[in-house]
Each structure stands twice: as structure tokens, then as C-alpha cells.
Amino acid sequence: MLTLYIRSISLATLQESGSSQLVWRYGDLSTPYIWLYVIADVVIWLSCMMIPFAVLWYLHHRSEVLYKWVFYLFAGFIFLCGVTHLLDAVVFWEPAYQLLGILKVFTAVLSLVTVLCLMPLLPKLLKIPSSKQLREEVEQRKHIEKRLRETEETFRTALENAPIGLCLVGPEGKWLRVNQKLCEIVGYTSEELLKMTFQDITHKDDLETDLELFHQTLRGEINGYAMEKRYIHKDGHLVWIRLSVSMVSDEVGKPRFFISQIEDVSEQRQLQERQDKLIQELKRKGDELQQIVYVTSHDLRSPLVNILGFSSELRSVCDDLKQIVKSNDSNLREKSEKIIDEDLPEILHFIESSAKRMNRLLKGLLQFSRLGRYPLNIEKIDMSRLLTEVEQGVAFNVKQKKIQINIETLPPCYGDLALLSQLFSNLIDNAIKYCEPDRPLVISIDSKSKKKFNRYTVADNGIGIDSQHQQMIFEVFHRLNPDGTDGDGLGLSLCALITERLEGSIEVESEVGVGSRFHVYLPKYKTSLAIREQTLEAAGLNEVNIA
């Protein structure tokens, strides 16, 4: 049978005894109540044992918890409380009051320490957001996140659907982000572009300028730059674009990326090119017109002076003749002989030759003006064939004068068949006309490929042209030796006009007594010719001749 020590302190008893010694006595507890007391204490003990474990377990899993030491104090305090309750139950069987007392002192000290520590902490703890606040915070953040996503989506859509090419480029030139328009401009997919750098598709002639500006921007010397340059499209053709670049740096000024705007200006370029062509064409037409006016007023005037002058001479000798006849002089025959044998033939010769010369000049002018308005028929020309045909045209001359013509295999070019035939006929005629009478004429025709042109050279071993006259020979009606040959001075100026109309050019290299080399540059591609034709057609400058 257990001996139960019922502890109970009766204040009445204390007062009655008057002693300072506490008196323990058995109270009026009935056995069922004692068990109730013991069981409750045990349950409290067990619970108080569990709580520190729970706290420690929680702390173990939540290492980021603030004021951990408060939790430890709590755990210790509750542990001690639990142990106190256990001893409270034990004392029914074993009167370990001293131990209980000591334990209570520890508990009291620890609880006091806990309270003291907790008090100053309270304002701080209040500042820790409550779960409600946290929920609100989370909500707010979710909202912000949504807005951010929306903004990003807007930005992405704007970038993606912008009507001009937009991209982000890294400090080394790598594409970081590209939009649909840029992909369209250069013909690559965005996946392909993101593996490349802008250097890869920039035309090499523009790369140096671009890189120089790019690095100046990188070094912070300029804020950004704009330029027109060429990209090489995936299928190989060139695309003119206008590029505008600015740089984005981080907080410490380190370059992060470049924002580039890319606008396809091929069309504008083409328009510009057309406009330039048009101005050039108008200028040329103006020059031509001026030259024709000059020629008409000078070269036509020269024979006119003869016709007028010799007409009045004619009148004057006729008067002389009349007087001689009227005078019935015995020396009639003698006196009229000089007039009839010398004066009249000379006068008639000059009048006739001057009229013929005027006729020739007018014909030439007409031909020249027709050529300016002749509608071109641009096609690929088999130059070897063309030259062979031209050679056949002078076959009679070649055979008669023992001329040797060597034609190499020539590459094709673009041009107008009729005009090119005329051009090379003129050059070969010219070589024949100005040959050196002392040696057999040799004409050789060869070619050399240049950048956009083929250069066809007609070389002869004729009399050659003095260096100071070499540029003038292409001017309208310029002739070096007016009486020596029957030329009207138009042959070479027509050649120059033809090459100009065909977007080419002509030049001469010559040495007196050695021979001349005429270089004719003709386009390898159709592009420039086509643009020219379209331009002139649009401007109404290419109308078919009415004359």
C-alpha cells in the first residue's frame, strides 16, 4: 500500500502554531482526488517534455527563425515546469520537497530570465510581420509580378512586332535578341542569328567604320551612333540599312548590351540612285545640248563664211568678167583667162565643198541627236560574235589594204546590240582611217575583267594621238587634222556617247608613231542599266524619237 503524503498548507494552521516552521499535514484529500492530482501532473509533465522537443525540432527545420535564443529559453523553461510537475506527483509517494524546492527555484529563475528577455523584445517581435501581413504582402507581390509579366510581355510583343528591325547586341557583337522584322531584312531565322555576330553579315567595306564607331561607344567616347551600311542577305544579295545604335550600361558603368534599330533603306537608296542618275542624265543632256549649240554656231558658221564670202567673190569676178566682155578689149581672151581658169574654179570649189561640209555636219548632228533619244534594248551580248560580225563589215577594206585583225575570245556584257555594233565599227573604222601608211595595219581586240565591268580593248599600230589631244577626241566634232581625212569629227564622240548611254566609259592610251589603244568599259551586270532605263522612262527622258 502506498503511503500518500498529502501536502497542503493551511494558512490557518500556520497562524495557529505561530511557528516559522512550515507544517505539512495530511489534508482531507480523498483517494480519487489524489489520483486525479497525480494523473494531471503526469500529463502536464509529459506534455512539457514534448513541447521542448517540438520547439527544437521546429528550430532544426527552420534555421532562419529570428531570436532563436528566446525559443531555447522557452524550451528550457517549459522543460523545467514539466519536471516540477513530475516531482509534484512524486511527492505523494516520496517527500522530496527539498529537491522540489530547488527545482522550483531554477524554474523561477529561468522563467524570470525569460520574461526579462522577452520584455524588451516585444516591440521588435511586433515588427515581425504577422501571417496576415505576409499574406497581403504575398498578394501584393503576386500582383506586381503579374504587372511585371505583362510589361515584359508588352515589351516582347513590341520588340517582336516592331515595324523596323530591333535587336540587342552584346559587347562582342553577338546578337542577344532579334525581332521578326530584322529576320525578314537579313533573311535568317532568329535561331540562326542568335548564333552569329553582326560582323558576320556586315559588308566588308562597311565593317571597319561600323566597328570603329562600335568601339568608340564601348569606350564611352560617344553615346551611340547612326550610319547607313550594307548587310549581306542570307541569299547573297546586299541590303542597304540605316543603323542606329545606343549602349546600355549597368550601375557601375560596365557595358551590358547595345540596342540597335535597323531600317531597310534599300528602296530609298534606289530612289536616291535613280535621282542621281537623273541629275547626271540631265546634266549630260544639258552639256550635249550646249555642245550642239556651240557646234552649230561655230562649225556650221565656218562653211557659211566661205559660202557668203565666195558668193560675193563670185559676184565681183562676174562684174569683172562683164566689164571685160563689155569693153570689147582686144585682150579679151587673155584678161578673162585668169578669171575663168583660176578664180571661178576656186570660188566654186569652196562654195561646193562648204555646202557639202554643212550637209555632213547637219547629218552628223541629226545622228547624234537621234542616238540621244534612241530607245535601248538591253540584252546579254555575245561580244565575240559581235566583233566577228563587225570584222565582216570591213572585210573588203581588210582584204584590199592587207589589214590584220586579231580577235581574242571575249566575255559577254550587257548592252544594246545595235549601239555596240556601231561603237566597235567606229573604233575599227577609226583605226583604218588613221593608219600609218608605211606599215601594215594590225588591229587586236582583247578583254580584261574588272570589278563591275569588262574592259574591251581595240589596239592598233596607227599614227597615234598626241597626249595633249587625247581627252578632246571624244568631244563632239573635235578633229585634229581637218583636211587630212574625210572624217566629220563625230566617230569618237558617238563612241563616247554610246558608252555613256550604256553605263560604261571609254578611254584612250596612245603614243604618236606607235599606235592607240581604245579601252571600252561595258557593264557585266544588268542592274545599273536597268535602273537607268527605268529612271529615264519614269522621267519621260527616253521617249522614242519623233524625228
Added chain:
Amino acid sequence: MNQSITIILADDDSGHRSLMKRNLGRSNVANQIVEFCDGQEVLDYFKKRKADGSLNPDGYLVLLDIRMPKIDGVSVLRQLKADPALRKIPVIMVTTTDDPLEVDRCHELGCSHYVAKPVEYEEFINAVRNLGLFISIVKVPRLG
């Protein structure tokens, strides 16, 4: 007109030369006439005279066409006027150009007279005569 004066006639058109000669002859200008058909020949002629010492700077009258092959009339005029030994020689420009700019240019360069073709031969002859007389008048005090 002073018979010792040689008339230098430079024109690339033989018809023009013939007309000028005929008119001079009809007006009793009997001076010696030397013909050239380009500017280079005129300059070569004077160069040769200078070289062999037979140049009499008061003994010439030059008739120059402007549009001539090789060296044009304006260049010949410029070179004559730039040469101290030749600059006193009177020069008449006889040309198809009546462009005022060209006329002014020739006067600036120092030509004595300017006649436009088709030539009013009376004016032309007067010009030649006057210049010829002018030379002889100038010569009198020198001779004296």
C-alpha cells in the same frame, strides 16, 4: 601701208584664208602674207625667227582664228603677249565667235582688234590698214 610688214595669217580653213587674201589684194595691200593652218605653226615660226636672230618685232601683223587644231588662237595670243620679244606685235582676232566673253578675254590678253566672221571685209581691211599705219607712225620718231 608699210611694205616691210609681214602679215601672218593663221586659220585652219583654207577657204577663209583665201577670202582674206583676196580682200587684202583687192584693197591693194601688197604686203607679204605667210599662211598657217594651226596655232603651233605660228609659234614655231616666231620661235625660229627668234633663234636665228631674224626677228624684227615691228615687222609683223598677226591675224588669228580662235578655233584651230593643236593650239588655239587664244593660246597663241597669250603666248605672244607673254613673250617680251613678241608682245609688241599687233594681233587681230578674226573668228566665228562673237561671244562677248571670248571677245573680252581676247581684249584682256591684249589683242589689238577683234573681227567676227562672216567678215565685213571693209572693217577687216580698215583694221589691217590702221594697224599697219600705226606701226609706221610709231616707227618715224625711232627712225628720226
